[in-house]
Amino acid sequence: MELTDDDYTPELEKLVTENSKLKYQLAHLNKAFIHFLNGTSSDHSPDVLQLVTSLFTNVIKALYPDQEDFVVSVTPSTHEKYGDYQCNSAMNLSQALKKTQPKVSPREVAEKIVKNLPSSPYVDKVELAGPGFINLFLSKQFISKLISLIVKNGVKPPHIPKKKKVVIDMSSPNIAKEMHVGHLRSTIIGESIARLYQFVGHNVLKLNHLGDWGTQFGMLIANLSEKFPNYLTVSPPIGDLQAFYKESKARFDNDEEFKKRAYAAVVQLQSYEPNTTKAWNLICDESRKEFMKIYKHFDIEDLVDRGESFYQPLMPAVVEELEKLNMLELDEGRKICWPPGAQVPLTIVKSDGGMTYDTSDMAALKHRLVEEKAEEILYVVDSGQAIHLNGVFDAGAKAGWFDPAKIRVEHIGFGVVLGEDKKKFKTRSGDTVRLMDLLEEGLKRAGQKLIDKGRDKVLTNEELSLAKEAVAYGCIKYADLSHCRTNDYVFSFDKMLDDKGNTAVYLQYAYMRIRSISRLTTLTPEDLANHGPPSLEHPKEWKLAKHVCRFAEIINRCLVDLYLHNLCDYLYELATTFTEFYDACYVVEKDRNTGEVIKINVDRLVLCEAVARVIKMGFHILGINTVEKM
Numbered sequence: 001m002e003l004t005d006d007d008y009t010p011e012l013e014k015l016v017t018e019n020s021k022l023k024y025q026l027a028h029l030n031k032a033f034i035h036f037l038n039g040t041s042s043d044h045s046p047d048v049l050q051l052v053t054s055l056f057t058n059v060i061k062a063l064y065p066d067q068e069d070f071v072v073s074v075t076p077s078t079h080e081k082y083g084d085y086q087c088n089s090a091m092n093l094s095q096a097l098k099k100t101q102p103k104v105s106p107r108e109v110a111e112k113i114v115k116n117l118p119s120s121p122y123v124d125k126v127e128l129a130g131p132g133f134i135n136l137f138l139s140k141q142f143i144s145k146l147i148s149l150i151v152k153n154g155v156k157p158p159h160i161p162k163k164k165k166v167v168i169d170m171s172s173p174n175i176a177k178e179m180h181v182g183h184l185r186s187t188i189i190g191e192s193i194a195r196l197y198q199f200v201g202h203n204v205l206k207l208n209h210l211g212d213w214g215t216q217f218g219m220l221i222a223n224l225s226e227k228f229p230n231y232l233t234v235s236p237p238i239g240d241l242q243a244f245y246k247e248s249k250a251r252f253d254n255d256e257e258f259k260k261r262a263y264a265a266v267v268q269l270q271s272y273e274p275n276t277t278k279a280w281n282l283i284c285d286e287s288r289k290e291f292m293k294i295y296k297h298f299d300i301e302d303l304v305d306r307g308e309s310f311y312q313p314l315m316p317a318v319v320e321e322l323e324k325l326n327m328l329e330l331d332e333g334r335k336i337c338w339p340p341g342a343q344v345p346l347t348i349v350k351s352d353g354g355m356t357y358d359t360s361d362m363a364a365l366k367h368r369l370v371e372e373k374a375e376e377i378l379y380v381v382d383s384g385q386a387i388h389l390n391g392v393f394d395a396g397a398k399a400g401w402f403d404p405a406k407i408r409v410e411h412i413g414f415g416v417v418l419g420e421d422k423k424k425f426k427t428r429s430g431d432t433v434r435l436m437d438l439l440e441e442g443l444k445r446a447g448q449k450l451i452d453k454g455r456d457k458v459l460t461n462e463e464l465s466l467a468k469e470a471v472a473y474g475c476i477k478y479a480d481l482s483h484c485r486t487n488d489y490v491f492s493f494d495k496m497l498d499d500k501g502n503t504a505v506y507l508q509y510a511y512m513r514i515r516s517i518s519r520l521t522t523l524t525p526e527d528l529a530n531h532g533p534p535s536l537e538h539p540k541e542w543k544l545a546k547h548v549c550r551f552a553e554i555i556n557r558c559l560v561d562l563y564l565h566n567l568c569d570y571l572y573e574l575a576t577t578f579t580e581f582y583d584a585c586y587v588v589e590k591d592r593n594t595g596e597v598i599k600i601n602v603d604r605l606v607l608c609e610a611v612a613r614v615i616k617m618g619f620h621i622l623g624i625n626t627v628e629k630m
C-alpha cells in the first residue's frame with residue numbers, strides 16, 4: 001500500500017523516524033562489527049549479548065512497529081543444547097499482540113521472527129524449540145576471530161555510549177581514629193569500580209571524603225594542649241593519638257570545665273586560629289601517614305584527599321541557597337530540610353549555629369556537580385548511611401543541582417564485615433580489629449601456606465615475598481568482591497586462603513598453570529599473535545573460547561549494577577572451564593620418558609593465551625596482581 005501525504009499523522013511520522021533510526025543503528029552496528037572483524041577497530045571488544053539482543057530487537061520492532069515499548073529479552077542459554085543465547089520474547093509478544101489483533105500463538109510469532117532474522121556473520125544457526133523459544137548458536141569463525149584478536153591486540157573493553165567524568169567517593173576514614181574494616185570494604189570496592197570505569201574509558205576522580213572536621217577535633221586539641229605539651233610541633237604517634245581521642249571524648253562528657261575549653265577550641269578551629277590550625281594539621285598528617293600504608297599495600301593510587309574540612313568555606317552559601325529556595329524549616333532552633341518523601345530530615349544548621357555532616361555532604365554534592373562537572377557520582381559507603389546519603393541526593397535534586405534522569409548520583413552500599421562467629425567483627429578481647437594487625441596476620445598465614453606447599457624450596461626469597469603479598473592482599477580483596485556487596489560477609493582467612501573453590505588462590509593457580517604451559521615452548525607472544533584464529537575443534541575448546549568471549553558482556557553488566565561479584569563468578573567459571581579443557585585436551589605433549597616436548601598444538605596455545613589475558617585483565621579490575629610464579 002502506498003502512503004499519501006494525507007496519511008501522515010504525527011504518530012505515523014514518529015513510527016517512520018523510529019524505524020529509520022533503528023535501521024540506522026543496525027547498519028551502524030554491523031559496520032562497526034565488520035570493521036572489528038577485519039581488525040581495523042582494535043579498541044573495543046563486542047558485547048555478544050548486546051549484538052544478539054539488537055539483532056532480535058531490530059527484527060521484532062520492524063515486524064511489530066506498534067509494539068513500541070516492548071522490551072526484547074535475550075539471555076545466555078542455560079544449557080548447551082539450547083544454543084548459546086535464547087530469545088524468549090515470543091511468549092510475551094503473543095500476549096501483547098492479543099490486545100490489538102486476533103490471537104497468534106507464541107510459536108507462530110517465533111516462526112515469523114526466525115524467518116525474518118537477517119543472516120549475520122556471528123550467527124551459525126537459529127532454532128525454534130518448544131512453544132516458542134528461539135535458540136541461537138554462535139558461529140565458530142566469529143568466536144575464533146575474537147580469540148585471535150585478544151591475543152593480537154589485548155583484552156579490549158566494550159564500546160560505551162559516552163565517556164564521562166565520574167567522581168567516586170571512597171575509603172573516607174576518620175582522622176585520629178583507626179581505619180576499620182568498613183573503610184577497608186569501601187576502599188576495595190571503590191577501587192575496583194574505579195578500575196572498571198577507567199577500563200572502559202571514563203575519566204575517574206577518586207575522592208577520599210575524610211572525616212577531618214567537627215567538634216571532636218576541638219575536644220582532641222583541648223585535651224592535647226593539656227596532656228601533650230609538644231602538640232604545636234609534633235603529633236603524638238598514631239596509637240597515642242587514638243588514645244588521646246578516646247580520652248578527650250570521655251573528659252568532654254564528664255568534665256564541665258573541660259567541655260567549655262573544648263568548645264573554645266572548636267571556635268578557634270572554625271575561625272582558623274593559627275595555632276589550633278597547626279595542631280589540627282599535624283594530627284591530620286599523622287593519620288594520613290597511617291592510611292597511606294594501607295593504600296600502598298592495596299595498590300591504591302591517585303586517591304585525592306578531600307575531607308569534610310574542604311567543604312567548610314562552601315557551606316554558608318549552600319545554607320543561603322537552600323533558605324532562598326524555601327527548603328529550610330525551623331525546628332527547635334535547628335534549621336532542617338525535608339528531602340521529598342523522606343522520613344528523616346537533614347540537619348543543615350544546629351541550634352548553636354554549627355553545621356553538620358549533612359551540611360558538608362550537601363556542599364560536597366554541589367561542588368562535585370558544579371566545580372568538578374561530574375556526570376556521575378558514586379558514593380561507596382556502608383549501607384548504614386543510606387538514609388543520610390539518599391536524603392542529600394534528593395535534596396540536591398530538589399534544589400535543581402542535577403536531574404536524576406540524566407546524572408547518576410548513587411549510593412553504592414555494602415554490608416558489614418562479620419567475624420567467623422557471625423557477630424560483628426571483633427578481636428577475642430572484644431576490641432575492634434586493627435587493620436594493620438589484620439594485614440599482618442594475612443601475610444603470616446599466606447606465608448605459612450606457601451611454606452606448607454614447599455614453595456620456599458623453589459622460589460627465591462624475593463619471589464616468595466612477592467607471592468606472599470600477592471596472595472594475602474589478593475585474597476582479602478577477592479573475598480570481599482566475590483560476595484554480593486549488599487550482604488554482610490564473614491571474614492575468614494581459612495576460607496579465603498583455600499586453594500579450592502571460588503578464591504583468589506584458585507584463580508592465581510589457574511593463571512600460573514597457563515603461564516607455565518607457555519613456558520614449555522619457545523613460542524613468543526608475537527608468534528601467538530601472528531598465528532591467526534584457532535580451529536576450536538574439540539568441544540571443550542569451543543566451550544572455553546565462547547566463555548572467554550563473554551568478558552565484554554560481563555563488563556557491561558557490572559557497569560549497570562556495580563556488583564563486582566558477577567565478574568568474580570565469571571572468572572571462576574573461566575578457570576573451571578579451563579581446567580575441563582586442559583583435562584581433555586593436550587596443549588603441549590611431552591615424551592613420557594625423557595620429558596622432552598614432542599608436539600605443540602599452537603591453536604590451543606593461542607586459546608590458553610587468550611584465557612590468561614582475560615584472567616589478568618579481570619584481576620586488574622578487581623585490583624589484584626597476578627603472579628607469574630608462586
Ligand SMILES: NC(=[NH2+])NCCC[C@H](N)C(=O)O
Nearest residue numbers: 169172173174209210211381
Ligand atoms: N560523602 C560521604 N559521606 N562519604 C562517606 C564518609 C564516611 C565517614 N567518614 C565514615 O567513616 O563513616
